[in-house]
Amino acid sequence: MNLYTKILGTATMIVAVSLLAKAQKGKPFPYIEGETLTNQQINIPNNTKGKFTLIGMAYSKKSEDELKSWFNPVYQTFIHKPSTPGLFTTGYDVNVYFIPMFTGAKKAAYKVAMKKMRSKTDPKLIPHIMFYKGELKKYKEALDFERKDTPYFFVLDKEGNIVHATSGKYSGSKMEAIEELLEEW
Numbered sequence: 159m160n161l162y163t164k165i166l167g168t169a170t171m172i173v174a175v176s177l178l179a180k181a182q183k184g185k186p187f188p189y190i191e192g193e194t195l196t197n198q199q200i201n202i203p204n205n206t207k208g209k210f211t212l213i214g215m216a217y218s219k220k221s222e223d224e225l226k227s228w229f230n231p232v233y234q235t236f237i238h239k240p241s242t243p244g245l246f247t248t249g250y251d252v253n254v255y256f257i258p259m260f261t262g263a264k265k266a267a268y269k270v271a272m273k274k275m276r277s278k279t280d281p282k283l284i285p286h287i288m289f290y291k292g293e294l295k296k297y298k299e300a301l302d303f304e305r306k307d308t309p310y311f312f313v314l315d316k317e318g319n320i321v322h323a324t325s326g327k328y329s330g331s332k333m334e335a336i337e338e339l340l341e342e343w
């Protein structure tokens with residue numbers, strides 16, 4: 159792959175992420191119901207109203223792997239509460255849910271995948287992983303996610319409206335954009 163192709167590919171990705179964010183901003187997040195790894199039923203946005211919410215969604219094995227790249231940074235930034243807060247400790251009060259989506263033929267693997275993930279996931283993250291089993295079309299249309307090998311991330315305001323959207327593997331700049339948004343509110 160030559161330099162021109164790499165630059166063109168990067169520019170295309172930047173435009174796609176930018177369009178995703180603009181297309182979603184201000185829209186209500188579509189209702190989704192699922193089960194956390196602690197067997198709690200969650201309805202988003204109904205159960206998340208009153209707090210900002212960060213949602214990561216994946217609907218293929220490759221996108222799930224990229225979704226997992228966000229686990230530790232999101233945990234360290236938004237979930238972990240140090241026993242002795244330091245000078246630079248942030249105090250975000252944010253709901254966080256990572257949502258692997260089981261649709262089509264993958265629905266049959268739902269319970270087995272839940273059991274496997276429960277045994278391999280850090281116990282501190284378990285309440286923040288919500289499994290969804292159902293149809294995909296509604297979410298693909300409402301959230302404009304077409305690339306099945308890419309995870310999608312949304313920040314919802316306290317009323318359940320999308321205020322930020324991004325996609326792909328974790329990066330410091332994506333996390334920084336989310337933090338800046340939350341600090342503004």
